[in-house]
Amino acid sequence: MSAPLSETESHGLGRDIFKQLIEINTTDSIGSTTVAANAMAQRLLEAGFPAADVTVLGPNDRKGNLVARYRGKRGSKLRPILIIAHLDVVEARREDWTTNPFEFVEKDGYFYGRGTQDMKSSDAIVVTDLIRLKKAGYVPDRDIILALTADEEGGKSNGVQWLLDNHRDLIDADYALNPDSGGVVTDHGRPLTMEIEATEKLYADFQVLATNPGGHSSLPRPDNAIYHVVDALARLQATPFPFEMNPVTRDYFTQMASLETGAQAADFRAITMTPPDPAAILRLSQDPRYNSTMRTTCVATMMEAGHAPNALPQRAEANVNCRIFPGHSQEEIRLDLVKLFDDPTLSVRYKGDDGEISDHGSDRKAMVPPPLRPDVMKALHSVTEELWPGTPVVPIMETGASDSIHTMAAGIPSYGISGIAIDHDDNRMHGRDERIPVESFYRGVDFYYDFLRRLTTP
Numbered sequence: 001m002s003a004p005l006s007e008t009e010s011h012g013l014g015r016d017i018f019k020q021l022i023e024i025n026t027t028d029s030i031g032s033t034t035v036a037a038n039a040m041a042q043r044l045l046e047a048g049f050p051a052a053d054v055t056v057l058g059p060n061d062r063k064g065n066l067v068a069r070y071r072g073k074r075g076s077k078l079r080p081i082l083i084i085a086h087l088d089v090v091e092a093r094r095e096d097w098t099t100n101p102f103e104f105v106e107k108d109g110y111f112y113g114r115g116t117q118d119m120k121s122s123d124a125i126v127v128t129d130l131i132r133l134k135k136a137g138y139v140p141d142r143d144i145i146l147a148l149t150a151d152e153e154g155g156k157s158n159g160v161q162w163l164l165d166n167h168r169d170l171i172d173a174d175y176a177l178n179p180d181s182g183g184v185v186t187d188h189g190r191p192l193t194m195e196i197e198a199t200e201k202l203y204a205d206f207q208v209l210a211t212n213p214g215g216h217s218s219l220p221r222p223d224n225a226i227y228h229v230v231d232a233l234a235r236l237q238a239t240p241f242p243f244e245m246n247p248v249t250r251d252y253f254t255q256m257a258s259l260e261t262g263a264q265a266a267d268f269r270a271i272t273m274t275p276p277d278p279a280a281i282l283r284l285s286q287d288p289r290y291n292s293t294m295r296t297t298c299v300a301t302m303m304e305a306g307h308a309p310n311a312l313p314q315r316a317e318a319n320v321n322c323r324i325f326p327g328h329s330q331e332e333i334r335l336d337l338v339k340l341f342d343d344p345t346l347s348v349r350y351k352g353d354d355g356e357i358s359d360h361g362s363d364r365k366a367m368v369p370p371p372l373r374p375d376v377m378k379a380l381h382s383v384t385e386e387l388w389p390g391t392p393v394v395p396i397m398e399t400g401a402s403d404s405i406h407t408m409a410a411g412i413p414s415y416g417i418s419g420i421a422i423d424h425d426d427n428r429m430h431g432r433d434e435r436i437p438v439e440s441f442y443r444g445v446d447f448y449y450d451f452l453r454r455l456t457t458p
């Protein structure tokens with residue numbers, strides 16, 4: 001049994017693990033999550049995790065996932081807590097960056113490298129904190145499972161879905177924590193809010209296609225493939241999806257009402273009333289973030305049509321990208337689009353992540369979020385108060401998507417919780433010169449250590 005780690009020692013360990021992860025390439029093109037998963041497995045084994053509780057597994061040798069189980073009190077009736085965090089990163093080209101994206105660089109108070117924000121910082125933090133808990137001899141009141149996974153950003157081997165499909169028993173849990181979202185939003189380092197992501201929209205692409213016999217452009221016909229698609233898109237632009245609210249977005253707007261002042265605060269309040277005020281909805285819809293939090297959105301993102309300047313188009317095609325409000329399926333939204341376009345000559349078909357076109361979308365829905373768990377909220381409130389006194393905890397709906405969509409669809413309530421503080425205008429995920437403040441990383445290490453203890457101490 002080794003000695004407990006001091007706070008300073010845990011920061012040093014965290015930095016080492018962080019550096020190691022950044023310097024292992026885990027991109028889909030040439031990287032390997034297996035190498036990173038094995039490296040983290042090795043760290044846990046050296047810290048005293050039994051070999052039987054640490055496994056690396058996946059569909060092929062480049063897309064490995066780590067699953068580790070931190071044993072809780074023997075005979076505990078409580079179901080485990082699952083932590084999911086992806087190991088893969090978005091591609092990064094050396095010539096686009098100031099530093100080498102796959103080299104861990106500390107400069108001017110920041111750590112630079114691909115994955116410093118999304119999300120190797122959090123991978124390193126949770127591994128570090130499990131090691132620190134282990135070395136302190138801590139016994140949680142239930143098992144804590146860590147899954148470090150492949151292909152969140154892209155690729156065909158999403159680790160969370162693969163584990164759910166093939167080894168559900170290994171990761172089955174009461175609820176999941178996913179540090180890929182949530183966290184402290186700061187302005188010049190000053191904390192504004194602690195966000196907790198408690199629900200997500202569902203992603204879908206649809207192909208809107210018109211075909212036509214075409215012909216010579218000197219003899220136009222009344223119907224034209226381009227006009228059909230353009231008419232449909234004009235209807236889409238003019239017809240927003242209906243306003244909706246769920247327990248999480250209600251909490252969000254209620255909190256925003258108390259954080260804002262004046263007309264904006266009044267509008268937030270007015271949309272939480274029954275019935276909600278249509279004028280307030282209209283005003284808030286002008287802001288893309290609020291708009292996306294109030295409804296399903298579908299927007300034209302790509303278009304391709306025609307084959308020659310002097311020929312009538314035989315084909316016109318648009319891609320419509322939808323972010324679906326929890327509780328609706330892709331197929332439901334596809335049928336909504338068909339009805340809205342009201343044009344039997346158009347086909348509206350679902351486009352899968354692999355580009356494959358199918359007549360129907362999936363009937364799977366993003367789960368309507370259950371009310372926030374009081375035990376999770378209580379622990380989050382108390383650690384936030386300790387580390388960032390006076391900072392309000394605000395539940396949010398992720399308008400993008402993360403791996404929580406898979407655990408939530410599998411019936412495991414999932415929360416995006418992170419102790420990393422990033423300035424609101426310094427989001428560099430997927431971009432060039434990705435970085436995280438050095439202080440934010442160390443504070444993040446302290447956060448998850450305290451948070452996990454509070455969650456698992458009766």
Ligand SMILES: [Zn+2]
Nearest residue numbers: 118119152180
């Ligand atoms: Zn991510």
